[in-house]
Amino acid sequence: MKMSVVLATEKKPLIRFDMKKCAFCKICEFSCAKFHYGKYGDAISRITIIRKSPLMFKCLICTRCEKRYCITACPTKALSYKNGNIVVDEKLCNSCGDCVKACPFQGIRLHPETKMPIICDLCNGDPSCVKACPKGALSLVWLPETRK
């Protein structure tokens, strides 16, 4: 990450993932789907854990990255950044999926029924995945906002 001088006091949230602690139980995915939709399904989870080798796990979730590739990619300007979250204006969104393709972190997917982008929203500030993880592999941290 490029270092830059931070002047603002604003901070951005991050769901931090500790690969060493993760057990690949995917309880975070279940709890995410349950919190947002009251049912279970990995296609409606905003967090996904994948396993590349016995010890290599990856957590796919919105990182609130500096570049905000999704916002730039959106042709209808339906995405914006508010209070630490990428917010979707469902009236403007045309479900083209450009944001999904643009995200290098694979943190966005389209809801299988509504076809609207679903992105981590921190569950009103108290992320259910962090609470549910039995191994303490997920935590919510606030980092200095480097983008101004």
Next chain:
Amino acid sequence: MKMKYSGYKGKILRINLTTKKTSTMEITDEFARKYLGGNGFSARFIFDMVDPRIDAFDPTNVVSMMTGPFQGINIPTAGKYHMATKSPLTNGFFDSISGGHMGAEIKYAGYDGFLITGRSDKPVYIFVDDDNVEIRSAEKIWGRLTSETQEMIKEEIGDPKICVSAIGPAGENRVRYACVITEYRAAGRGGVGAVMGSKNLKAVAVRGSGTNEVADPEKFEEWMKWFNEEVKKVPALASGLPTYGTPVLVSSINNMFGAMGTRNHQTEFFEGWEGISGETLKKNYWDKDTACPACPIACSKVFSDKSGKWKGAISEGPEYETIYSLGSMCGISDAGAVIKADSLCDEYGLDTVSYGVVVAFMMECYQRRLISKKMTDGVEFKFGNDDAMVGFVEKTAKRIGFGDLMAEGTLRAARIIGGNSERFAIQVKGLEIPGHSARALRGMALGYATATRGGSHHDPRPTGEYAGASDRKAVEGKAAWVIGTMQMTTIGDSLVNCHFLERLLGFTLTQKYVDMINPVTGFGYTYNELVDVAERILDLERAFNVRTGIRRKDDTLPRRFLEEPIPEGPSKGMHTDEATLNRMLDEFYELKGWDKRTGIPTKEKLLRMGLEDVAVVLEKL
């Protein structure tokens, strides 16, 4: 069709690899209530669809990939899926269960399971993407190891989130105990992988966008709360398994019970136990804990050899059974060798239990000069030779040289080698026996003898006898105990739920299982109805096996177990002789409602279970 009960999708996907045609079949509410899922569904479908007289590699054999009502819901310990077929090892009905996300993914794709039949003329894999089912060419991935196969398919489809169950070279070459691997876990036993290979089917990949729900969310939440509280009070689930995984069993089974099969069961106390114990593995080999989906216990461990002879070897596992089969059974006390062979077995797609027992059997044949170096490709098959044990994984999977004979399993190999070697072939009905002694645990003696699958520790369960819930030496009342544990495992396998919950919910079928099922499905089962479900499934399995020729005479143990008592250790002198086994068998059949002379379920019993059509079929025998 929308079903009245929850946890089901009401739809089974049928795929014929010969004609490349796919179709869906609806299941009714009554069917779900009668057969529950997983094991029950498979038993019914295979009884209806498979001619029991065919060779297991006949194209008309069916590979059943099923789920129960619990998959895709965050029920701890239900992150599993179920596979079944007519086994190339036992020739009977066989179901094998694996951890992994596959079960949930099948549900999310909108199915309760897949039934795969026919034989493709070229290597293929199946990709199920919700309603879109493709049979794709697997020519590029044929011959690949299981981890490579999964990665290549994910890459080809362009989605790292899909779930793939694949066979390795062993399945392709029809090794009779080839397994199916999902992620790093195996539907290990009975050769389901070999049947997939005989169909030229390399893998099944699934992506689902759907969801799964429970019938009564409030009651379910209550149950979850109860579960999360209670699970903390069970030491095995709260500390033993989370800390050490199943290898925790090594020291107690070896030292307290003297029941750890050693050097092909010539004894049951392994002097080198310390090298392969759970404590040693945790201290010197442990890397991290892993879990099946939704399970907070995380009993699975990744182990690697950091400085020993097998430095660099890394594997998820070995589990206790693998430590027994590749370790003490072969007289090997170097955990590094066991880790190395375990990872190779996973990659080449071999069942570790059967493979280890086959190696141990060959080592005893070598010791008794029934086979020589000439036969074994110049390798000294001595107990303790870890190079031979590790080296023959690939040769067996590819059926190279002596590996071709090893690929047939102990029973068939013994018949070829001759010299009365069948007496120490550690198998029942062709399936190699795992690491729970048939001599030190009376229930396992009767259990292995009568189990549908043969030598499987997931038909009867040893845990209750270790825990002292049933006296391990008693003969009196053992038949009822074994029937109870079999009912429990059958319901567990139909829910496709982990048997480790037995310490919390009961070693035999109890009301607690009913309390777990009802909030999810909305069946409103009574205890008696659930017992009937279990008995119905068990009778159906038995009926299939009866039609393959299985009778009372086949419900027995290796001669070694019937005739040679354990020579040393805490269980010195113990075994179940033929007369005792027969006494228990009489009682067992009587309680089951099976004919005592033949071991065939009686017409009365079948009618009571609502299996009129099965009774008609058996009457014609």
